[in-house]
Amino acid sequence: MAYNLGHIDRLVRLMAGVALVLSGVLSGGVWGWVTALVGLVIIITGMTGTCFIYSIFGVSTYCPRHKTR
Numbered sequence: 001m002a003y004n005l006g007h008i009d010r011l012v013r014l015m016a017g018v019a020l021v022l023s024g025v026l027s028g029g030v031w032g033w034v035t036a037l038v039g040l041v042i043i044i045t046g047m048t049g050t051c052f053i054y055s056i057f058g059v060s061t062y063c064p065r066h067k068t069r
Contacts, residue, residue: 003049006061013046 005013020039024032045051054060 001050001055003062004054004060005045005049005051006063009061010046010049013042017041017043017046 017039020042021036022039024034024036024039026032027035049062
């Protein structure tokens with residue numbers, strides 16, 4: 001699967017995912033664990049650089065770096 005997340009998009013996803021996981025675990029309960037699970041999915045998409053939803057709609061924020069000579 002090709003990358004479709006840019007560097008800033010990945011960074012934002014990683015930070016938001018960590019915040020959701022921490023918030024969910026600390027709050028507890030069913031909704032807390034659901035929040036933590038959503039955060040975990042967001043972290044995984046940020047780490048892999050691919051988003052399933054983006055690929056469905058044909059969206060890509062990925063821009064490969066230019067090679068210098």
